[in-house]
Amino acid sequence: AAELEAICHAAGGVFVPAHSFTPHKSVYGSCARRMTDVFPPEAWARIPAIELGLSADSDLADRISELRDKTFLSNSDAHSLPRIAREYNLLEMHEATHEEFLRALRREDGRTVVGNFGLDPRLGKYHRTRCEECDWIATQPPPVLFCEHCESEKVTVGVLDRIHEIADTPGPAPPEHRPPYRYQIPLQFVPKVGGVRLNRLLNRFGSEMAVLHEASPQALAQTVGTEIADLIVRAREGRLVVQPGGGGRYGRAFADVSRAQMRLPGLVAREGQEG
Numbered sequence: 001a002a003e004l005e006a007i008c009h010a011a012g013g014v015f016v017p018a019h020s021f022t023p024h025k026s027v028y029g030s031c032a033r034r035m036t037d038v039f040p041p042e043a044w045a046r047i048p049a050i051e052l053g054l055s056a057d058s059d060l061a062d063r064i065s066e067l068r069d070k071t072f073l074s075n076s077d078a079h080s081l082p083r084i085a086r087e088y089n090l091l092e093m094h095e096a097t098h099e100e101f102l103r104a105l106r107r108e109d110g111r112t113v114v115g116n117f118g119l120d121p122r123l124g125k126y127h128r129t130r131c132e133e134c135d136w137i138a139t140q141p142p143p144v145l146f147c148e149h150c151e152s153e154k155v156t157v158g159v160l161d162r163i164h165e166i167a168d169t170p171g172p173a174p175p176e177h178r179p180p181y182r183y184q185i186p187l188q189f190v191p192k193v194g195g196v197r198l199n200r201l202l203n204r205f206g207s208e209m210a211v212l213h214e215a216s217p218q219a220l221a222q223t224v225g226t227e228i229a230d231l232i233v234r235a236r237e238g239r240l241v242v243q244p245g246g247g248g249r250y251g252r253a254f255a256d257v258s259r260a261q262m263r264l265p266g267l268v269a270r271e272g273q274e275g
């Protein structure tokens, strides 16, 4: 990683570690407990930001004190067209240029990331530890580092578990510059929103963001009926029950606990989420 950063720097690039906590191929997930163990000081000073990945959020990353000065990005992968912008950043810039973007990453003269919009991290593919032998997925308090069902140590360690393992603060310690991180539950995760209804919503409101954040409950109900409108509003307000993902499988959102089948510690709707 240090060599790659040096090559990037020599070519005039700016290096930002991506999905920094995921179990396969990431700095914290599969290399080191500290970025400063990987990057020499001059390289670490040049790195303006880290990208959080789907299974983490700012509060989780703010449990690692070496990240205090770094800007957090919540980017989506570009692997498939419909998933582009399921996570994104709101930027304060004077104009939409590459130069201004870099200044925002460095938080120069008022340029900054003013908001992160991302998946509820529990829905991410690698949020909790999952057993590769028996498919068991951890629900116990983190960190869980082996399978408590078959006792195998062949597990894919979850991002939540990994962060608890390497954290050096007892709770989130966000610096003053850290902007709010707003959860969003993409429509494909909302119960009962299938392809037909998804298209109807997109045709009516123009974009998934407009459906998730702006459309009124009445307008939603006119388009897809009151039951689904209610589910979309509950997704917006963080009032769906979420079963965490792990080991490459996404988490799932349910209308209520009875539908989520089991009463597990992880299956608690987040009430009163800000924003």
Ligand SMILES: [Zn+2]
Residues within 6 Å of the ligand: 018, 019, 077
């Ligand atoms: Zn990726």
Ligand SMILES: [Zn+2]
Residues within 6 Å of the ligand: 131, 132, 133, 134, 135, 136, 147, 148, 149, 150, 151, 152
């Ligand atoms: Zn197992």
